[in-house]
Amino acid sequence: MRFPGTDGDRYPYQEKVVSYLTAYAARLDAEIRTRCRVAAVRRTGDGFEITLESGGRLSARVVVTASGAFGNPHRSLLPGLEHFTGQVLHAADYRSPDALTGRRVVVVGAGNSAVQIAAELAQTARVPLASRVPVKFTPQHLLGRDLHFWLTRTHLDAAPLGRLLSRPPAQPVLDDGRCRTALTAGQPDRRPLFTGVDGAKLLWSDGQREEVDTVLFATGYRPDLPYLATLTGGLDAEARPRHREGLSLSVAGPGFVGLEWQRGLSSNSLRGVGRDADRVARRLVAYLAGR
Structure with missing residues (x-):
């Protein structure tokens, strides 16, 4: 249909x-x-x-x-997070930046949801974007057409590649340029994952200890x-x-x-x-x- x-x-x-x-x-x-x-x-x-x-x-x-x-919203197992005294959310819980305005929010993830939520929140909150791997972008438009047009036209959309994969691969961030620009400007601030938790404070690899209100996971989903x-x-x-x-x-x-x-x-x-x-x-x- x-x-x-x-x-x-x-x-x-x-x-x-x-x-x-x-x-x-x-x-x-x-x-x-x-x-x-x-x-x-x-x-x-x-x-x-x-x-x-x-x-x-x-x-x-x-x-x-x-x-x-x-x-099934997936939350990565991170060291000490069970002892975090602040708020822990998943992207599935996120509706708008209003409830988090003015707060210190760490967004965890490197995909589309993580980058887009972090960029939106960074306009009204203090937001580091933390991930194990660097954020990779792919342009939303190529030669004047949407990427999905080319995936369909080249038949990559339907290629039976799933049998070759042991698990779904990480997807790059599909972007029209706005998220890349925001990340380059430090809004949000991209960082490696924090290494530990002490109450409401997160411990970073450079030795910094930072008090945080909310950790928001944008780390995908699993079948339920x-x-x-x-x-x-x-x-x-x-x-x-x-x-x-x-x-x-x-x-x-x-x-x-x-x-x-x-x-x-x-x-x-x-x-x-x-x-x-x-x-x-x-x-x-x-x-x-x-x-």
């Missing part, structure tokens, strides 16, 4: 995305149950039993997990799939699904759609998830036919 009402060089507002998804759902020949959280998925003799948090149960011959890769822990070998030690191109490596029958780098760069985006869904559906149909 094509996305309506946009040209190739503009990003739609959230209201248009919601309207698109609502219209898409309305045309599906499927029963859709909302507010119906899954508690556990267990293997049975001829398929799976799905237990709901409400206590109800469903049965199925195959199960596809399509809940995305952004359900605790209901698959009941499938032996379904998740790895970091609670990531064990799969290859969307099919489970441990149990026959489960599939995945919408994971970061499931098959390629666009696997967890609206423009790429359809390709993966088609591939996973065909392979699951072949599995059922074989049984």
Whole structure:
């Protein structure tokens, strides 16, 4: 289903995305149950039993997990942070700079969310941007067209590179020049990660001790799939699904759609998830036919 009402060089507002998804759902020949959280998925003799948090149960011959890769805000394990007496937030909690105006806020991360939040906060607060690695930028426009246009035109968007990766790679900051300019001007101030915590003070590698009001993590997300822990070998030690191109490596029958780098760069985006869904559906149909 094509996305309506946009040209190739503009990003739609959230209201248009919601309207698109609502219209898409309305045309599906499927029963859709909302507010119906899954508690556990267990293997049975001829398929799976799905237990709901409400206590109800469903049965199925195959199960596809399509809940995305952004359900679990990730906070890096940093030395002494459990003893920090200030406020600890994640980018998922951030809405606007208003609540943090005039405060000392350390933003942790080196990706788009970290840099954009830090640059916005730096206009009304004192903000260091702390990360393990330097911030890398890539221009949002090349030869007059948006980078995503070129990713689609060159087919890099759909290239099956996911099978070559043990974990999703770090992404450079997609920037139109404003964030790079702000970082160059020290607004925010880029630093290596702090090395320790003493109450409300952070300890930096140069020996400086600095009192801080808030540490804000912009360190990404992980899939939120605790209901698959009941499938032996379904998740790895970091609670990531064990799969290859969307099919489970441990149990026959489960599939995945919408994971970061499931098959390629666009696997967890609206423009790429359809390709993966088609591939996973065909392979699951072949599995059922074989049984």
